[in-house]
Every structure is written in structure tokens, then in C-alpha cells.
Amino acid sequence: MASLPVTWVDVFASGPLSGNPVAVVHDADDLPDEALAAFARWTNLSETTFLLRPRGPGADYRVRIFTPAEELPFAGHPTLGTAHAWVEAGGVAAHEGVVVQECGVGLVEVAVTGGSADRAFRAPDLLRSGPVDAETLARAVASLRVDPEDVLRAAWIDNGPGWLGLQLRDARTVLALEPDFAAMTGLELGVIGVHDAAEADRIGADHEVRAFCPGFSVPEDPVTGSLNAGFAVWLVGEGVLPASYVVRQGTAMGRDGRVHVRRDAAGALWVGGSTRTVAAGHVDL
Template sequence: MKHRPFKQVDVFSATPCLGNPLAVVLDASGLDDAALQRFARWTNLSETTFLLPPSHPSADYRVRIFTPGGELPFAGHPTLGSCHAWLQAGGQPRGDVIVQQCEAGLVHLRREPATQRLAFAAPPLKQSAPDATLLAQVMQALGVAPGQVIATQTLDNGPIWLTLLLDSVETVLALTPDMRALEHLKIDVGIAALYPAEPTPPLIARANREAKAFGRTRATPASDAPALEVRGFAASMGISEDPVTGSLQAGLAQWLIAEGRLQAPYLASQGACLGRAGLVHIERDEQGQVWVGGDCVSCIDGQVWL
């Protein structure tokens, strides 16, 4: 065991404690899988990452991503948070983009010149219609009626999300799922709803309350208002509700943009039911690549004994 540099980063928020926290061990050399899993279970965050020298010649660094329940091949907020921590620790990319190596392969990241906000290129997405029996069980666990479901899709970009597009933001925010039932089904579930083009008075009032609570100035209606409200339940990984979920947001963007339900660029909101204020920036470049971005802020900087 030795002292290793460590950061805890808040992702998808520029304000500490309003996004999704990530623990980052900046030097995981010499640690075996059991030690990585043990520390991830101890942090009890949705994800903990461990940085290593790359083994791929094109990569700038390598990351391994662990939940309290196991390792993930890819995840969104750990990608942004790990890159933020790596850059703060003096990491220098070899080219114009930052190349992260993870179990799913190489992920490209870029920095917005004006804000220094990071964004990752959404990995290739596999889509399929969910099994009808499983979907019915998930809807029962969520407490969702058939008439509240607009569309469904299974989204796979490393993590696999059974995803439901619901009829309203109010429906999404009001759900109180049966987490034991979801855990028994061993499936991660994402739910989302589109904001109306003209926000309803209850949504405007909610936006203003959140702006005041989180110390932000916000016009009504706001030019930076979200277009999508999202929640993610990952009981199979030991996470009842994830504050802000990059992999789910990436899959949703690719699905909903392709079907013409959303146009990029747009903002997505996540975490309100947990007292968070996560904002995810979605863009689509001329080549059709979807980019998933968010602010990051370091909250803890020090060393861990591992």
C-alpha cells in the first residue's frame, strides 16, 4: 500500500454538490481488481475511477470504471470527471482531442475553448425493442400506466438501459419506483420526457424555485431552459437513482435526434428528485457525431492510502 493522488469531482455542474460526484484515483498502478472493487465499494459513489498509463498507442491515459457492484466498460460522467482530474493533475494530450482508453475502447474528448467545458463523443449505440414481458414488469415497478408511455427502446453503449419516453415532465418527476422490484429484474432503467415548447406555469415556477435555491439568475422563460428531463435507476449496479448519467444521456440523444423528436444542440436536466441540478449539453457535429458535455468542478484534492 502507498499514498496515491486522489480527487473527488462533481460532474455535470459548475457548482459543487449539485452534480454527480466521482472519486478518481490518479495512480492505480500495481492494484489488483479486488483492491479496485473494494475501494469503489467503500466510496459508495455511483462510480469510482482508476487512472493508469495507456496500453493503446493512440491513448493519452487509461481508465477503469467501477460501481459499488462491479466494473463498467464505459460510463459518461466518469469519462468527463476522469479527464478533468487528469488535466488538473498536469496531463497533456498528444493532439487536438483527448483520447481516453477504457474497457469499451477509445473515447475522444474535446474542450470548448471559451468555457473549457469537456464533452465526449458518444460511443456507437445498439438499439432494440425491449422484451414485452420485461417491459411490462418494468412499467409495473415504476408505477407507469400504458397511456403514459410514448416510446420505448433498449439502448446499449456499454451500459444497457431499458428506456421509456413518457408523456410529461411532471410524470417523470412524480414517479416513486419500487426499487426492490427493479433490482430483482436486474435491469437498469432510464426515463425521460420532453419539455413543452412553451413551458407550463408549474414548470416555470419550478425552474424559478430551483434557480433561487441554487443561487442562479434565470429569466422566465429561460434561453438556457432544458429540452429534456431524465432520471436513471441502476439498481442492478447497487445504485437506486443516479444523479446525472452520461451514458444514458448519450443513448437518449442518439435515439431521439435520429427519430426527429429532438434537435441538437439542446440541454437536458437530471437530478432534481435528488436535490441536484445536473445539466447535460448535447451537440451534433456536421459528421453526425453526438457530443455529450458538462461542467466539472473538483471538490476534494488529496491522497488516499491504497
């Protein structure tokens, strides 16, 4: 049995305990796959990550990302939380201000300049993009129990978890959803809707996002970096959304997450938010 450091990080929070937690296990190189999967099931978090030595040049560390049910090639809030935990534990990046993470989709850059409220990852390329076939779209809309006329756009925005994205009429429509998760089985659905100007000014967020993943332990994810990255690649790329905006997510679950999206001068899209250590210790695996 190995005793390894573990860090619990709250990611994308707007205040104490209002974001999405991730458990980060350090120095996990010698753990068998069965132990990684078992610990992820035990934490029952959206994702649990394991820090390992990189396998090739160009990366500062390697990470494996597990839900309670499966391993993912990429996920957003675990990327920020893992980078936070690695830096906090004394990790020094090869390039100042930018950590390079190796994961299933390849190398992902994470900006770590400034304080822990300034973490942001560079949105990876989509593994699947483009139009959704009529049958899949009809099933998605039916599972959301939403009027088809309230769906403005739909596209595959999969950067690892398998997201299908829908832009809905407005944030009120997003918040009012009461999905049929049984009908949604086999789909990972993300929805986004714009807040009216007065509400956006009041809450400090331009859009509302929800992420539905019935195959995971919890059918709705509190705050989702990968989904927001997918939306940005799709909707900023098509000129539907501006180059910089803020998303609120987790409202329907009693959370209050904030995700900041920006496109830099070179055209890269960055997805960021706060990261904060909530608990740290050791775990026996």
C-alpha cells in the same frame, strides 16, 4: 501500501455540489483488482475511476470504472471527471483540444477545449439497441408504476451499463415517478420527458431525465452521461429530438444537474457539462 493522488470531481453541476461526484485515483497501474473494487465500495459513489497508462497506440490514458458492485466498460460522468482530473494533473493530449480515453468499450474522445464548463465526450456506439420485447417492457412499465399510455417509446440504448430507455409523455410524468425497485431488479431503466415551453425557459432545460439502477448502491443515479448519450443516439438519430438540447437531471434527489447534447456538422453526438474539482489529496491503498 501505496499512497496515490486522488481527485473528487463534481460533474454536470449547475452550481456548487449539484452534480454527480466521481473519485479519480491517479497512477493506479500497480494496484490489484481487489484494491480497486474495495476502494470503490468504500467511496460508495455511483462510480470511482482509476487512471492507468494506455495499453496501445491512440489513447492518452486508460481508465477503469467501478461502481460499488461491479466494473463498467463505460460510463459518462466518470469519463468527463477523469478527463478533467487528468488534464488538471498535467496530462497533455496527443491531439490539441481532444483527450482520447481507453476504456472497456474502446477509445472515447473527450473535448477539453476552453474552460472546465466545456467538457464533452463523443457518444459511443450502442452495444445493444432496438425494440424491447413485450414481457420486458411490461415489467419495466409496471416497476415504474406508470400508466402504459404515458410511455411514448421504448428501446434498448445500452452503451455499457445496460440501459433500457423509455420516453414518457412529459417531464411532470418523469418527476412524479415513485418506482418499485424490487420489481425493477435486473433492469437499468432511464426515462426522459419534455418540459413545457414556459418551464423550459425558466429552468434552462428542455427535458427531464431520471436514471434508475437498483443493482447499484443508490437506486437512482443523480446525473448520468451514459444514459443521456444513449437517449441522444436513439432519439436524435430517429429525428424525435433536435440536434441540440439541454437536459435537467437529479431534481428528485435534491441535485440540479445539466447535460448538454449537440450533434456536430459531421453527425457525431457530443454529451457535455461542467466539471469542477471539489477535493484533492492522497489515498493509501
